[in-house]
Protein backbone atom coordinates (compact mmCIF):
# COMPACT_ATOMS: atom_id res chain seq x y z
CA UNK A 212 0.00 0.00 0.00
CA UNK A 213 1.40 3.39 -0.95
CA UNK A 214 0.82 5.70 1.99
CA UNK A 215 2.74 8.80 0.94
CA UNK A 216 4.81 9.76 -2.09
CA UNK A 217 7.87 8.04 -0.57
CA UNK A 218 6.48 5.61 2.04
CA UNK A 219 4.87 2.22 1.47
CA UNK A 220 3.24 -0.29 3.81
CA UNK A 221 4.77 -3.60 2.70
CA UNK A 222 3.24 -6.00 5.23
CA UNK A 223 1.25 -5.96 8.44
CA UNK A 224 -2.26 -5.62 9.76
CA UNK A 225 -3.83 -4.36 6.52
CA UNK A 226 -2.61 -7.56 4.88
CA UNK A 227 -3.80 -9.85 7.68
CA UNK A 228 -0.29 -10.31 9.07
CA UNK A 229 1.32 -9.40 12.37
CA UNK A 230 3.84 -6.56 12.49
CA UNK A 231 3.78 -3.59 10.12
CA UNK A 232 6.64 -3.36 7.64
CA UNK A 233 7.35 -0.05 5.92
CA UNK A 234 9.44 0.84 2.90
CA UNK A 235 10.94 4.31 2.39
CA UNK A 236 12.19 5.23 -1.07
CA UNK A 237 15.39 7.22 -1.28
CA UNK A 238 17.54 8.39 -4.16
CA UNK A 239 19.52 5.15 -4.40
CA UNK A 240 17.13 2.50 -3.14
CA UNK A 241 14.81 1.47 -0.37
CA UNK A 242 15.01 1.56 3.42
CA UNK A 243 12.86 -0.97 5.27
CA UNK A 244 11.47 -0.45 8.75
CA UNK A 245 11.01 -3.82 10.46
CA UNK A 246 10.68 -7.07 8.55
CA UNK A 247 7.73 -8.99 10.00
CA UNK A 248 7.17 -12.38 11.53
CA UNK A 249 9.51 -15.19 10.52
CA UNK A 250 8.82 -16.53 7.04
CA UNK A 251 5.18 -15.45 6.64
CA UNK A 252 5.99 -11.80 5.93
CA UNK A 253 8.61 -12.43 3.23
CA UNK A 254 6.24 -13.35 0.36
CA UNK A 255 4.00 -10.38 1.24
CA UNK A 256 6.90 -7.92 1.37
CA UNK A 257 8.27 -9.18 -1.94
CA UNK A 258 4.83 -9.18 -3.57
CA UNK A 259 4.26 -5.55 -2.57
CA UNK A 260 7.73 -4.44 -3.59
CA UNK A 261 7.00 -5.87 -7.03
CA UNK A 262 3.44 -4.53 -7.18
CA UNK A 263 4.66 -0.96 -6.69
CA UNK A 264 7.54 -1.32 -9.12
CA UNK A 265 10.16 -1.02 -6.38
CA UNK A 266 11.87 -4.29 -7.22
CA UNK A 267 14.56 -2.52 -9.21
CA UNK A 268 15.67 -0.67 -6.08
CA UNK A 269 18.28 -2.19 -3.78
CA UNK A 270 17.26 -2.41 -0.13
CA UNK A 271 20.09 -0.55 1.56
CA UNK A 272 19.10 -0.59 5.24
CA UNK A 273 16.74 -2.36 7.61
CA UNK A 274 15.74 -0.33 10.67
CA UNK A 275 14.56 -2.66 13.44
CA UNK A 276 12.30 -1.02 16.03
CA UNK A 277 12.75 -3.84 18.58
CA UNK A 278 13.59 -7.48 19.00
CA UNK A 279 10.21 -9.15 18.97
CA UNK A 280 9.75 -11.81 16.27
CA UNK A 281 6.86 -10.00 14.54
CA UNK A 282 9.24 -7.08 13.87
CA UNK A 283 12.71 -8.53 13.48
CA UNK A 284 11.96 -12.12 12.44
CA UNK A 285 13.31 -12.03 8.88
CA UNK A 286 16.47 -10.03 9.41
CA UNK A 287 18.78 -12.88 8.46
CA UNK A 288 17.03 -13.31 5.12
CA UNK A 289 17.58 -9.65 4.20
CA UNK A 290 21.09 -9.52 5.66
CA UNK A 291 22.11 -12.36 3.37
CA UNK A 292 21.05 -10.15 0.47
CA UNK A 293 23.48 -7.48 1.67
CA UNK A 294 21.07 -5.29 3.66
CA UNK A 295 22.64 -3.39 6.61
CA UNK A 296 20.71 -3.88 9.85
CA UNK A 297 20.25 -1.27 12.57
CA UNK A 298 18.70 -1.96 16.00
CA UNK A 299 18.86 -0.90 19.64
CA UNK A 300 21.86 -2.38 21.44
CA UNK A 301 20.01 -4.42 24.07
CA UNK A 302 17.61 -6.00 21.61
CA UNK A 303 20.46 -6.56 19.13
CA UNK A 304 22.21 -8.65 21.77
CA UNK A 305 19.14 -10.83 22.12
CA UNK A 306 18.55 -11.12 18.38
CA UNK A 307 22.05 -12.54 18.07
CA UNK A 308 21.91 -14.86 21.05
CA UNK A 309 18.52 -16.24 20.12
CA UNK A 310 20.40 -19.07 18.46
CA UNK A 311 20.28 -20.80 21.80
CA UNK A 312 16.49 -20.86 21.66
CA UNK A 313 16.11 -20.87 25.39
CA UNK A 314 12.99 -18.99 26.48
CA UNK A 315 14.20 -18.89 30.09
CA UNK A 316 17.37 -17.06 29.18
CA UNK A 317 15.92 -14.84 26.47
CA UNK A 318 12.36 -14.23 27.55
CA UNK A 319 12.19 -10.78 25.98
CA UNK A 320 12.48 -11.96 22.43
CA UNK A 321 10.49 -15.09 23.04
CA UNK A 322 7.52 -13.43 24.69
CA UNK A 323 5.17 -15.09 22.26
CA UNK A 324 7.17 -18.25 22.11
CA UNK A 325 5.76 -20.71 19.66
CA UNK A 326 7.54 -22.67 16.96
CA UNK A 327 6.58 -20.33 14.13
CA UNK A 328 8.06 -17.39 16.05
CA UNK A 329 11.54 -18.83 16.09
CA UNK A 330 13.87 -17.02 13.76
CA UNK A 331 17.43 -17.32 12.64
CA UNK A 332 19.73 -15.22 14.83
CA UNK A 333 21.86 -12.55 13.21
CA UNK A 334 24.43 -9.90 14.07
CA UNK A 335 23.09 -6.36 13.91
CA UNK A 336 25.42 -4.13 11.86
CA UNK A 337 24.77 -0.87 13.72
CA UNK A 338 23.78 -1.11 17.39
CA UNK A 339 22.26 2.00 18.90
CA UNK A 340 22.79 2.55 22.62
CA UNK A 341 22.06 6.28 22.84
CA UNK A 342 20.14 8.88 20.87
CA UNK A 343 21.85 9.46 17.56
CA UNK A 344 21.47 10.39 13.90
CA UNK A 345 21.97 8.12 10.92
CA UNK A 346 22.70 9.44 7.49
CA UNK A 347 21.21 7.23 4.80
CA UNK A 348 21.45 8.68 1.32
CA UNK A 349 19.56 12.01 1.38
CA UNK A 350 17.89 11.35 4.74
CA UNK A 351 19.04 12.33 8.18
CA UNK A 352 17.33 9.83 10.47
CA UNK A 353 17.03 10.63 14.15
CA UNK A 354 17.11 7.57 16.39
CA UNK A 355 15.67 7.86 19.89
CA UNK A 356 16.23 5.16 22.46
CA UNK A 357 12.83 4.41 23.98
CA UNK A 358 13.18 1.51 26.43
CA UNK A 359 10.06 0.15 28.07
CA UNK A 360 8.21 -2.15 25.71
CA UNK A 361 11.59 -3.87 25.42
CA UNK A 362 14.88 -2.63 26.79
CA UNK A 363 16.30 -2.00 23.33
CA UNK A 364 13.25 -0.39 21.66
CA UNK A 365 14.01 2.61 19.46
CA UNK A 366 11.98 5.16 17.50
CA UNK A 367 13.17 6.36 14.08
CA UNK A 368 12.26 9.87 12.96
CA UNK A 369 12.60 10.40 9.23
CA UNK A 370 12.09 13.86 7.73
CA UNK A 371 10.80 13.67 4.18
CA UNK A 372 9.85 16.77 2.20
CA UNK A 373 9.69 18.78 5.43
CA UNK A 374 7.44 16.33 7.26
CA UNK A 375 8.52 14.32 10.29
CA UNK A 376 7.49 10.65 10.17
CA UNK A 377 7.83 8.74 13.45
CA UNK A 378 8.35 4.98 13.11
CA UNK A 379 7.44 3.95 16.60
CA UNK A 380 7.32 0.13 16.57
CA UNK A 381 5.38 -1.21 19.54
CA UNK A 382 6.15 1.80 21.69
CA UNK A 383 3.08 3.47 20.17
CA UNK A 384 0.57 2.55 17.46
CA UNK A 385 -2.90 3.77 16.50
CA UNK A 386 -6.20 1.97 16.10
CA UNK A 387 -9.92 2.79 15.98
CA UNK A 388 -12.19 4.09 13.25
CA UNK A 389 -10.22 7.37 13.06
CA UNK A 390 -6.86 5.95 14.14
CA UNK A 391 -7.34 8.09 17.23
CA UNK A 392 -6.94 5.42 19.90
CA UNK A 393 -3.38 4.80 21.09
CA UNK A 394 -2.14 1.22 21.31
CA UNK A 395 0.44 1.31 24.08
CA UNK A 396 3.44 -0.96 24.28
CA UNK A 397 2.65 -1.98 27.82
CA UNK A 398 2.00 -5.66 27.29
CA UNK A 399 3.31 -8.73 25.49
CA UNK A 400 6.82 -8.51 26.82
CA UNK A 401 8.19 -10.15 29.92
CA UNK A 402 10.98 -7.56 30.13
CA UNK A 403 8.49 -4.69 29.96
CA UNK A 404 9.42 -1.90 32.35
CA UNK A 405 6.61 0.54 33.21
CA UNK A 406 8.91 3.22 34.61
CA UNK A 407 11.13 3.24 31.52
CA UNK A 408 8.10 3.13 29.25
CA UNK A 409 6.60 6.27 30.76
CA UNK A 410 9.96 8.05 30.58
CA UNK A 411 10.20 7.07 26.90
CA UNK A 412 6.68 8.32 26.21
CA UNK A 413 7.57 11.60 27.91
CA UNK A 414 10.61 11.79 25.65
CA UNK A 415 8.26 11.71 22.65
CA UNK A 416 6.21 14.67 23.95
CA UNK A 417 6.32 17.99 22.10
CA UNK A 418 8.28 16.70 19.14
CA UNK A 419 5.40 17.47 16.76
CA UNK A 420 5.22 14.35 14.61
CA UNK A 421 3.44 14.78 11.29
CA UNK A 422 2.64 11.07 11.32
CA UNK A 423 2.87 8.07 13.62
CA UNK A 424 3.72 4.87 11.79
CA UNK A 425 3.39 2.17 14.44
CA UNK A 426 4.29 -1.47 14.55
CA UNK A 427 0.62 -2.50 14.59
CA UNK A 428 -2.71 -0.89 13.76
CA UNK A 429 -3.06 1.88 11.18
CA UNK A 430 -0.54 4.43 9.95
CA UNK A 431 -1.71 7.75 11.42
CA UNK A 432 -0.96 10.33 8.74
CA UNK A 433 -1.95 13.55 10.50
CA UNK A 434 -0.14 15.85 12.94
CA UNK A 435 -0.01 13.81 16.12
CA UNK A 436 1.40 15.87 18.97
CA UNK A 437 -1.90 15.70 20.90
CA UNK A 438 -2.17 11.99 20.13
CA UNK A 439 1.23 11.37 21.76
CA UNK A 440 0.19 13.44 24.80
CA UNK A 441 -3.03 11.42 25.06
CA UNK A 442 -1.03 8.17 24.86
CA UNK A 443 1.38 9.38 27.52
CA UNK A 444 -1.48 10.25 29.89
CA UNK A 445 -3.09 6.87 29.24
CA UNK A 446 0.18 5.11 30.11
CA UNK A 447 0.53 7.10 33.33
CA UNK A 448 -3.06 6.37 34.30
CA UNK A 449 -2.59 2.65 33.64
CA UNK A 450 0.39 2.62 35.95
CA UNK A 451 -1.10 4.61 38.82
Ligand SMILES: [Zn+2]
Pocket residue numbers: 277279360381399400
Ligand atom coordinates in the same frame (compact mmCIF):
# COMPACT_ATOMS: atom_id res chain seq x y z
ZN1 LIG B 1 6.75 -5.93 20.57
Ligand SMILES: [Zn+2]
Pocket residue numbers: 230279281282381426427
Ligand atom coordinates in the same frame (compact mmCIF):
# COMPACT_ATOMS: atom_id res chain seq x y z
ZN1 LIG C 1 4.53 -6.25 17.89
